[in-house]
Amino acid sequence: xxxxxxxxxxxxxxxxxxxxxxxxxxxxxxxxxxxxxxxxxxxxxxxxxxxxxxxxxxxxxxxxxxxxxxxxxxxxxxxxxxxxxxxxxxxxxxxxxxxxxxxxxxxxxxxxxxxxxxxxxxxxxxxxxxxxxxxxxxxxxxxxxxxxxxxxxxxxxxxxxxxxxxxxxxxxxxxxxxxxxxxxxxxxxxxxxxxxxxxxxxxxxxxxxxxxxxxxxxxxxxxxxxxxxxxxxxxxxxxxxxxxxxxxxxxxxxxxxxxxxxxxxxxxxxxxxxxxxxxxxxxxxxxxxxxxxxxxxxxxxxxxxxxxxxxxxxxxxxxxxxxxxxxxxxxxxxxxxxxxxxxxxxxxxxxxxxxxxxxxxxxxxxxxxxxx
Amino acid sequence: xxxxxxxxxxxxxxxxxxxxxxxxxxxxxxxxxxxxxxxxxxxxxxxxxxxxxxxxxxxxxxxxxxxxxxxxxxxxxxxxxxxxxxxxxxxxxxxxxxxxxxxxxxxxxxxxxxxxxxxxxxxxxxxxxxxxxxxxxxxxxxxxxxxxxxxxxxxxxxxxxxxxxxxxxxxxxxxxxxxxxxxxxxxxxxxxxxxxxxxxxxxxxxxxxxxxxxxxxxxxxxxxxxxxxxxxxxxxxxxxxxxxxxxxxxxxxxxxxxxxxxxxxxxxxxxxxxxxxxxxxxxxxxxxxxxxxxxxxxxxxxxxxxxxxxxxxxxxx
Numbered sequence: 166x167x168x169x170x171x172x173x174x175x176x177x178x179x180x181x182x183x184x185x186x187x188x189x190x191x192x193x194x195x196x197x198x199x200x201x202x203x204x205x206x207x208x209x210x211x212x213x214x215x216x217x218x219x220x221x222x223x224x225x226x227x228x229x230x231x232x233x234x235x236x237x238x239x240x241x242x243x244x245x246x247x248x249x250x251x252x253x254x255x256x257x258x259x260x261x262x263x264x265x266x267x268x269x270x271x272x273x274x275x276x277x278x279x280x281x282x283x284x285x286x287x288x289x290x291x292x293x294x295x296x297x298x299x300x301x302x303x304x305x306x307x308x309x310x311x312x313x314x315x316x317x318x319x320x321x322x323x324x325x326x327x328x329x330x331x332x333x334x335x336x337x338x339x340x341x342x343x344x345x346x347x348x349x350x351x352x353x354x355x356x357x358x359x360x361x362x363x364x365x366x367x368x369x370x371x372x373x374x375x376x377x378x379x380x381x382x383x384x385x386x387x388x389x390x391x392x393x394x395x396x397x398x399x400x401x402x403x404x405x406x407x408x409x410x411x412x413x414x415x416x417x418x419x420x421x422x423x424x425x426x427x428x429x430x431x432x433x434x435x436x437x438x439x440x441x442x443x444x445x446x447x448x449x450x451x452x453x454x455x456x457x458x459x460x461x462x463x464x465x466x467x468x469x470x471x472x473x474x475x476x477x478x479x480x481x482x483x484x485x486x487x488x489x490x491x492x493x494x495x496x497x498x499x500x501x502x503x504x505x506x507x508x509x510x511x512x513x514x515x516x517x518x519x520x521x522x523x524x525x526x527x528x529x530x531x532x533x534x535x536x537x
Numbered sequence: 538x539x540x541x542x543x544x545x546x547x548x549x550x551x552x553x554x555x556x557x558x559x560x561x562x563x564x565x566x567x568x569x570x571x572x573x574x575x576x577x578x579x580x581x582x583x584x585x586x587x588x589x590x591x592x593x594x595x596x597x598x599x600x601x602x603x604x605x606x607x608x609x610x611x612x613x614x615x616x617x618x619x620x621x622x623x624x625x626x627x628x629x630x631x632x633x634x635x636x637x638x639x640x641x642x643x644x645x646x647x648x649x650x651x652x653x654x655x656x657x658x659x660x661x662x663x664x665x666x667x668x669x670x671x672x673x674x675x676x677x678x679x680x681x682x683x684x685x686x687x688x689x690x691x692x693x694x695x696x697x698x699x700x701x702x703x704x705x706x707x708x709x710x711x712x713x714x715x716x717x718x719x720x721x722x723x724x725x726x727x728x729x730x731x732x733x734x735x736x737x738x739x740x741x742x743x744x745x746x747x748x749x750x751x752x753x754x755x756x757x758x759x760x761x762x763x764x765x766x767x768x769x770x771x772x773x774x775x776x777x778x779x780x781x782x783x784x785x786x787x788x789x790x791x792x793x794x795x796x797x798x799x800x801x802x803x804x805x806x807x808x809x810x811x812x813x814x815x816x817x818x819x820x821x822x823x824x825x826x827x828x829x830x831x832x833x834x835x836x837x838x839x840x841x842x843x844x845x846x847x848x849x850x851x852x853x854x
Contacts, residue, residue, distance in 0.1 A: 180547045251592060251633050302829070306836035311580065311633065312783045313832060315776040316825040323822035449637055486652045491645025498638045501629035 179507050183500035187493045205483040209475040226360030226476050236369040237424030238448025239462040240376050245417035247496025249393040252299055252429050254314035255421040256293035256445025257321035262422030262488040263429035264325045265291045270350030280349040293415045299412035304407040312406055322441050342437040352431035365427035377459035389413045392459035396526040450498050545808050549687035559800030560699040564754030565778030566792040567706050568747035573787055575743030576723035581636030583775025584643030585617040589755025591647045594661045594766045597669045611752030618748025622741050660767040671695055671761040693761045706789040719743050780828040799824045
């Protein structure tokens, strides 16, 4: 067995163990607070795909729809964290991207099908530009990108709320929202029905492939990963560290903005977010579950959507609040991110591999010796 | 409009409210200061405070005693801070990720635990009564002085504690052996290790202290400021505290002044939200903007200092 294959198997076992621990925690909580724990468990684990014993296609569509924004934010976090930058402004960028895209769809509609592309692009591009701020503060002044990006989230939220309330609100509506955007600016539905699964999901998958190619098959992507692993090494081997870091943050901003734009233009017909939507933070969890590897992001995002839908269904039909999902997500997150979790077992695997190799060599020399 | 605002600022109740609003931010900022001094970035402040806010009210309700409530909040704060420490120091999780995980856990986790323990959904308004809140203190003599008495007397016990803590943290960091070790670990852990300091232990200590402050801050929010628990109660104060720490250059007194700046901006927001032509949203955004600007100015000046020092060195050589 080759070493990389061994490591892959180890990572899979480790992931399964992390999920196992989280499920154990869930089990304990469910048994404490539910009168009918088995029923609650069934809803949590099985109901997202099977209702009344038969496969539910609509439920699958709903989960795919819910995973769309977190695929984008997961990819964004993946690129930004790969450069070892803890930029957390993705959260705000989602809101800003959605808002700007909605405004573009309302006020700059051309009436053609180019509208949706223009709106999504403008929303994403604005966020890409925005991310230059924490990136520059970091590379030029060496001030924490984490703190500045957290502050940017709040600035975005309040500025968006200001414009939403005072400038762009549709006064004829009972609650605060913008005017509806042009029909041509909507992200079209992928399947008929109420699932809200749009072409945005396909775009998310395309982005996944592009980002995976970028990170593992291009010079820039290689530089980003090298800087993340060892910034000094990258610097002394001649990489333009500062520009690469800024580039990685711009890409992250673009993807975060796209998450908001696609979500708003796909799910609603007007902009009505009154608070930060939370997709940015979930994106961090998704990226951690995917081990910062773009190809695994859609799987991780689907896993999170499955978990969330399972808990929602459990809360609807049983006496367990759906908010428990946050605890479970955090537990999985913690164990996935823990480098030393099961490291003893990995050590054993490495030792076993080395021994096997030695034995092989010994056998080889023995047979060679025999031939002589 | 400006006149209107001006006349408001010079009212005693406005200045009083600044101290009230600053106190929880100050607790969290001190938590950030101590942790950061040991080289530990505790981004989990936000989540820890939320858990503390919940358990503060719950224990106060169960024991019908506000003081036990506050103490329990502190214990819970230490527990979660050490949990972050365990994952970061024992299992090599990146400490920022461990903090984010605790934040993720807190938003839904508190609602869930509240339901599990009491059956209440979302808030504890039904559980708290005024005698379970943190009491206020009238300071004798001082409260007889006009203006000054109105501003400084009649605050909650913990408000005074917050400002006293600034002084105590300074003593802890600069006048005690443990403080020296904390600073040494934060400055250069390998150097500290080479002279026999147990780096991991010191980091645990620093995290535990920051947990204590989170406990006090969380209890202040649910047992005095908002008078009951709900999940939106911390509202980014943990993140603001990180900024206050950065803007205050990592020093307790500096963190106090930047916390006061946030307190001022938030007090102003509540005051002006009624005035025509003033956007309370934009004013809410101000302190965050000021923080970034403050950070940039501080970072730029440090940068220049370092450059000058290096230039001097070259000249001397």
